[in-house]
Amino acid sequence: xxxxxxxxxxxDGSIVTVAMPAIQRELGFSPAELSWxxxxxxxxxxxxxxxxxxxxxxxxxxxxxxxxxxxxTAASLLAxxxxxxxxxxxxxxxxxxxxxxxxxxxxxxxxxxxxxxxxRAKAIGVFAFTGAxxxxxxQVVGGVxxxxxxxxxxxxxxxxxxxVTVLLAIPALPGDRGLGLSAGADVIGxxxxxxxxxxxxxxxxxxxxxxxxxxxxxxxxxxxVVLLAGFVARQAxxxxxxxxxxxxxxxxxxxxxxxxxxxLSAMFAFQVIVALYMQRVLSYGALQTGLAMLPAAVxxxxxxxxxxxxLNTRFGERNVLLAGLVxxxxxxxxxxxxxxxxxxxxxxLPVMLLIAGGGLVLPALTxxxxxxxxxxxxxxxxxxxxxxxxxxxxxGVALLSTLAAAxxxxxxxxxxxxxxxxxxxxxxxxxxxxxxxxxxxxxxVVVLRQPKESTVRA
Numbered sequence: 353x354x355x356x357x358x359x360x361x362x363x364d365g366s367i368v369t370v371a372m373p374a375i376q377r378e379l380g381f382s383p384a385e386l387s388w389x390x391x392x393x394x395x396x397x398x399x400x401x402x403x404x405x406x407x408x409x410x411x412x413x414x415x416x417x418x419x420x421x422x423x424x425t426a427a428s429l430l431a432x433x434x435x436x437x438x439x440x441x442x443x444x445x446x447x448x449x450x451x452x453x454x455x456x457x458x459x460x461x462x463x464x465x466x467x468x469x470x471x472r473a474k475a476i477g478v479f480a481f482t483g484a485x486x487x488x489x490x491q492v493v494g495g496v497x498x499x500x501x502x503x504x505x506x507x508x509x510x511x512x513x514x515x516v517t518v519l520l521a522i523p524a525l526p527g528d529r530g531l532g533l534s535a536g537a538d539v540i541g542x543x544x545x546x547x548x549x550x551x552x553x554x555x556x557x558x559x560x561x562x563x564x565x566x567x568x569x570x571x572x573x574x575x576x577v578v579l580l581a582g583f584v585a586r587q588a589x590x591x592x593x594x595x596x597x598x599x600x601x602x603x604x605x606x607x608x609x610x611x612x613x614x615x616l617s618a619m620f621a622f623q624v625i626v627a628l629y630m631q632r633v634l635s636y637g638a639l640q641t642g643l644a645m646l647p648a649a650v651x652x653x654x655x656x657x658x659x660x661x662x663l664n665t666r667f668g669e670r671n672v673l674l675a676g677l678v679x680x681x682x683x684x685x686x687x688x689x690x691x692x693x694x695x696x697x698x699x700x701l702p703v704m705l706l707i708a709g710g711g712l713v714l715p716a717l718t719x720x721x722x723x724x725x726x727x728x729x730x731x732x733x734x735x736x737x738x739x740x741x742x743x744x745x746x747x748g749v750a751l752l753s754t755l756a757a758a759x760x761x762x763x764x765x766x767x768x769x770x771x772x773x774x775x776x777x778x779x780x781x782x783x784x785x786x787x788x789x790x791x792x793x794x795x796x797v798v799v800l801r802q803p804k805e806s807t808v809r810a
Contacts, residue, residue, distance in 0.1 A: 368389055368390060368393075368444075368506060371497075371498040371503040371506050372389060372390075374498055374502070374503040375389060375440070375503050378503065379434065379435070379436055379437055379440060380436070380437065381437050388437075388441050388444075389440060389441065389444055390444075391554070391558075392441045392442075392444040392445045392448065393444045393445070393447055393448040393451070394448065394553060394742070394746065395445075395448065395550050395553050395554050396445055396448035396449045396452060396550065397448040397449075397451045397452050397455075397742060398452075398549060398550070398553040398739060398742030398743065398746065399452075399546055399547075399549040399550030399551075399552075399553055400448075400449060400452035400453070400456075400546060400549075400550075401452045401455065401456045401549075401735045401738045401739040401742065402456070402545055402546075402549065402594075402595065402735045402736060402739045403452075403542050403545060403546050403594070403735070404416060404420070404452045404453045404455075404456035404457070404735060405456035405457060405733075405734050405735015405736065405738070405739075406594050406595060406735060408456060408457035408734075408735070412527070413457040413461050414461070414521070414525045414526070414527055416453055416454070416456070416457045417453075417454050417457050417458070417461065417521060417525070418518055418521060418522065419453055420450045420451070420452070420453025420454030420455070420456075420457075421450065421454050421514055421517050421518050421521070422450070422514075422518060423446060423449055423450030423453060424446075424447055424450030424451055424453075424454060424510070424514060425450070425510060425511060425514030425515060425518070426446075426450075427443050427444075427446035427447040427449075427450055428443075428447060428507045428508070428510035428511060428514065429507070429508070429511060430442075430443040430446065431443035431444060431447065431507040432504045432505070432507035432508040433504075443507075455738055456734060456735040456738055457734055457735075458734065461525065493506070493509070496639065497509065538586070538587075538590050538592055538593055538594040540586055540590075541583055541586045541587060541590060541593060541594035541595070542594050544579050544580070544582050544583035544586060545579075545580070545583040545594065545595070547579050548576050548579030548580040548582075548583060549580075549739065549743075551572060551575060551576045551579065552573075552576040552580070552743070553742065553743070553746050554572070555568075555569060555572040555573050555576060556743075556746040556747050556749075556750045559750040559751075559754055563754070564754060583595075584597075595736075599733060599736070602723070603799055603800070603801060604720050604721065604723045604800055604801060604803065605721060605722075605723075605733065605736070606799070607720070607795060607796065607799030607800045608717055608718075608720045608721025608722075608723075608737070608800065609721055609736060609737060609740040610740075610795055610799070611673075611717060611792045611795050611796050611799075611800070612717050612721065612737065612740050612741055612744055613740050613743055613744035613747070614744070614788045614789070614791050614792035614795065615677070615680070615713055615717065615744070615788075615789060615792045616740075616741055616744030616745050616748060617744045617745070617747055617748030617751065617752075617785075617788050618680065618684065618748060618785035618786075618788040618789045618792075619680065619707075619710055619748075619785075620744070620745040620748050620749060621748035621749050621751070621752040621753070621781065621785055622683075622684065622687075622707070622782070622785055623645070624749050624753070625752060625753070625756065625778055625781045625782070626645070626687070626700075626703075626778075627641050627645065628778070629690070629774070629775070629778045630644055630700075632774055633692060633694075633771050633774050633775055633778070634694060644696060644700065644704075645704065647701065647704040647705060648703075648704040648705075648707040648708075651704065651705050651707060651708035651711065652707060652708055652710045652711040653711070654708070654711070655708045655709075655710075655711025655712055656711040656714065656715055659711070659712075660672065660711055660712055660715040660716070661715070663675075663712065664715065664716060664719065668802040669715075669716040669717075669719045669720050669802065669803075670716070670720065670796065670800050670801065670802040671802075672712050672715075672716045673712065673713055673716035673717060673720065673796055673800070674793060674796060674797065675709075675712060676709040676710065676711070676712030676713035676716065677709065677713060677789055677792055677793040677796065678709070678793070679706050679707075679708065679709025679712070680706070680707065680709040680710060680713065680789050681786050681789045681790055681793070682706050682709075683703045683706035683707050683709065684782050684783075684785045684786035684789060685786050686702060686703050686706065687703055687778075687779070687782035687785075688779050688782050688783045688786065689779075690775065690778070690779060690782070691775070692771045692772055692775045718737065720800055720803070721733070721737050722734070722737065723803040748785075748788070751784070752781040752784055752785065753781070755777075755780055755781060755784065756777035756778055756780055756781040757777060758777075759773075759776055759777040759780045760773045760774050760776065760777035761773075763776050763777070
């Protein structure tokens with residue numbers, strides 16, 4: 353139930369991408385406006401996670417989860433009924449708000465609901481599967497629904513899932529009264545962090561359009577830093593802080609979140625860039641691209657669901673995390689030699705199987721990143737962890753897409769064919785992805801420690 357809600361919200365971030373040409377054609381989006389069908393969802397989703405996580409601790413995580421699913425489901429109906437660009441963008445924004453409300457507290461509910469380490473490992477494995485496989489599945493489902501029915505159904509499909517999730521969650525989830533708003537209703541802090549995160553994610557998703565050194569990027573980036581620095585200063589002095597800084601006394605909380613930024617930057621950028629490579633260089637269609645990436649989703653899902661919990665219990669999350677990172681580095685290294693005329697079986701399928709390392713990395717990172725949180729801060733820790741996930745994804749795509757485009761532009765100027773130039777840019781992106789994963793490995797070795805026992809209690 354919790355995982356189905358997470359799958360729905362994560363899947364919705366990617367399912368729209370393959371339907372964008374049909375949406376543009378039918379609703380009259382301009383090329384510049386079209387990107388807002390994605391950005392209008394990502395910005396509130398990433399920007400509100402931290403606030404939603406803390407509010408879940410204050411008013412009750414079950415209440416926040418149910419409210420978030422209700423908002424997301426209603427917004428999905430509005431999106432499917434959209435008759436123009438403004439209506440669809442507004443609905444996508446509301447979807448992002450609902451996703452943040454529900455997603456921010458899921459981990460907090462899981463770690464308090466499953467207090468026994470073995471059961472918790474299984475639950476986190478299932479949750480990690482939904483996150484890792486959701487985006488890949490979204491591309492396949494989006495292609496099928498758009499081709500067989502219409503683009504509207506990529507949103508209508510959320511209605512039965514959302515309704516069933518809410519109806520099952522009401523009796524199944526234990527009630528929690530929360531700490532009360534008086535325990536952390538820091539309005540100034542909420543405004544600072546929400547504005548800073550939303551502005552930062554907006555700046556990241558627009559880097560490819562404006563460039564890293566443009567006035568737009570540097571100016572908004574500086575303002576983001578000022579807002580977030582003001583938030584940290586506020587939390588150090590506020591009587592009832594929104595985010596008590598004590599949560600960062602745990603090296604696993606800090607290290608787990610930093611390792612996640614590095615890992616997700618590489619993994620999500622891989623998903624976007626390898627899809628571009630297959631479509632723009634190998635001339636795959638949208639559905640063909642989704643099916644080509646399906647082995648990666650199946651491999652990650654199989655490892656997350658059936659293997660990761662057992663390995664974590666036997667060898668410890670830290671060791672499993674390191675092994676998974678080695679597999680991911682190998683996958684990116686393989687792609688650094690991808691040719692212009694690739695054979696799927698020999699050049700891409702091995703990568704899709706090595707990406708199974710993500711099924712080891714994500715559950716282990718989740719457990720380690722949440723291991724330093726106490727019961728009162730579980731929702732906050734969940735919000736922080738989900739926020740760094742979104743930051744990593746946004747920064748990874750922005751960084752690698754921009755560098756790949758610059759490499760391609762330089763090769764074209766030097767007389768290379770489009771296919772050769774594009775391939776060179778993508779190879780550079782995969783090389784940097786490998787470097788990010790190596791950095792995550794080193795950070796994990798130096799900072800993370802295997803917890804002797806979970807500190808979270810229901």
